[in-house]
Amino acid sequence: MGQDDKVMPLIDMANIACGFHASDPDIMVRTVGLALQHDVMIGAHPSYHDIQGFGRRSIPHSATQIHALIWYQLGALAAICQAHGTQLSYVKPHGALNNDMMRHSEILEAVMDAVVQYQPGLPLMLPVTRDYKAHQALALSRELPLLMEAFADRAYDDRGRLVPRSVAGAVLSDPKAVIAQALNFAQLGGVNSINGEWLELPADSLCVHGDNEAALEAVKGIRQALSA
Amino acid sequence: MGQDDKVMPLIDMANIACGFHASDPDIMVRTVGLALQHDVMIGAHPSYHDIQGFGRRSIPHSATQIHALIWYQLGALAAICQAHGTQLSYVKPHGALNNDMMRHSEILEAVMDAVVQYQPGLPLMLPVTRDYKAHQALALSRELPLLMEAFADRAYDDRGRLVPRSVAGAVLSDPKAVIAQALNFAQLGGVNSINGEWLELPADSLCVHGDNEAALEAVKGIRQALSA
């Protein structure tokens, strides 16, 4: 909950952990209350069950297990929303589950099926990559709305994937660089790769990782620039 | 899951654990599927978070924590129901949470508030005791439907409470005794206490604990007797 009080007034959408990699019922209630207070859309942030690894370690799951995992976590958060007179706005898988679904189409399809079977019309949020048209086709065949997410504070490689955090330059730490990348996504529908190649990546949502003070400054700058 | 396959065809209502004292998302999906197959009503069975103690140990909770605990678990199971095209029919707290709410009215009121705030109209199942009118009044003031539950296989003391399991005679092990007590509840609206005093205890639901072969035989006998 470190910076939640500071970040919530600045954002439009909050990804809320559902107890499998972080959080617990008490914290979820407080976070939903905070989101409501600031009129922030609530996204469920389900993950593999791995508190120790913060959901960042891949754990093999069958499609049936992925369905169960997602339903359980979506429902837990949805109930807290419902008791507060609000609802989930979207689903965004966390950590290794997110990575795995972007690499293995059978996992992506299991995630998609879980969301659609739970609640038709509820959007799934995906990182936008060069494969976005294939992802849109998979979603369209299920009548699943997609939200494409771009990262304002992470560098992209020439294939439109995030540069791994272990590589120098992977994380943009200068708020000005973050703001510039955000404007590119918002106004030009893409971004330059870390090697300077232009990537066409149409995004519905911009993400800044909320774990340092620089992020706060960047988010304020992005809001000012976009409203200008 | 031991006897679930055998018990499910014989019952009308199944209390399904939600992962806090037993079960996990995979098992919940299988159990909901089994209930659907046999047209059994699904009740959420939330509890304190205590796998090791099977939810039978009391853990202090504020009213706010009880709300969070119940919403989380109800929602997790409700989502699995929703993905299968069905829904929760009622809520029945498990173990120490159930005991605590029957002893402390502030806990009972926290449970009632949690259920009503989550979904108006969803019934709460309570053990029927001599205090049932007070419980009905608390529920009525919240427009919360109640289901009163009687135990066919447990002896009652003169105050209408279950005789603790540690006392001889607390558990009826002879299927015929279980059937007789079930018929008393169903046809006469009450039961004789362990000391032979008549107790007026109007029940909406009869419970037999599903953890031994005798239970199976008793349930079959009760169904035959009631349909006769």
Add this chain to the structure above:
Amino acid sequence: MGQDDKVMPLIDMANIACGFHASDPDIMVRTVGLALQHDVMIGAHPSYHDIQGFGRRSIPHSATQIHALIWYQLGALAAICQAHGTQLSYVKPHGALNNDMMRHSEILEAVMDAVVQYQPGLPLMLPVTRDYKAHQALALSRELPLLMEAFADRAYDDRGRLVPRSVAGAVLSDPKAVIAQALNFAQLGGVNSINGEWLELPADSLCVHGDNEAALEAVKGIRQALSA
């Protein structure tokens, strides 16, 4: 791990959580390494199994369950010590387990038995209260060494118990007041109660709660004053 890097150079004894109310194997390894580096004695800090409640909620346990709970956690930390060529110096129960043992002698005796049966000679750390002689007698009969702990940053009532945190003045926030109370314990073997009554409380160890910057300042001040 927030302030561990800053606090470790200043203390002589570190209570290390064992995964039941906080921490996990990875964090325990890092913390043991840090303690070793600063030549700090390692105390096991076992608790009830309650991550969500940070071990601060009482959970009923039989004596046998308390033994199991303590052995498991002591052993887990002791193994990490052993792999690093060091060992446990003492045991200090955390949170509700600590409170419960100070209120119920059967729980205190179960804790004492667990420590002695695990390793004769390993000290148990207890808060020093007006009942310290009774506690010493219980320990002596088991040949269990005790360490009596006093709190430099918490007010005591006239019966020698900590004033509950909910009462105004319960926590000493002025570093000077903390230093003064520490000197009283160290030099005079007691402290004034919140009402100004002198309490004879002979302590082997002084605790300052390490969760704010004031604590750091106080600890530095205590060290200077005691070495002066």
Add this chain to the structure above:
Amino acid sequence: MGQDDKVMPLIDMANIACGFHASDPDIMVRTVGLALQHDVMIGAHPSYHDIQGFGRRSIPHSATQIHALIWYQLGALAAICQAHGTQLSYVKPHGALNNDMMRHSEILEAVMDAVVQYQPGLPLMLPVTRDYKAHQALALSRELPLLMEAFADRAYDDRGRLVPRSVAGAVLSDPKAVIAQALNFAQLGGVNSINGEWLELPADSLCVHGDNEAALEAVKGIRQALSA
């Protein structure tokens, strides 16, 4: 604990789960007591932290994380042994951790290092395969004793690996077949593969999976045959 009461009198070595894929402190205490009563050697059975998946799902771990994982679990069980006046006789990783270490030498080396650093002289139990000499070399360089384990009730392929359970014939269900394979290992130092090829596999320990009645009968038969 299903058949523990029945199995314990028949075996020499018991692999005891340490709470990360099954069991809890209470159950561990009961199991250690039962092992002591029947004079059975106690092996720690550490695993990835995955209750839901019974430790059978691979979870990525760094070498440092494997050390922490193993120390924690070994220590927890060792403390329960120590409190009962006994000790661990060996370590045998469970499930996916066992599979992963047999496939990836850096994981095997991390496991070996963890055991040696915890307690020099404590043996590690490994499945015996055609690679057993390479495994012995790795162990020898660390002065780590190895116990080579063979499976009496599982078929081997021509490369000396277990035939996967999904293949017909992978599990020997006829007690006579199990007894015959046990005698081959014990008397001839090897076994015929599922295709009839002779495999030289020197084993120190014979394992029969204790989860069915046939296993009990087989174990009795093996004991009679070997003592004859």
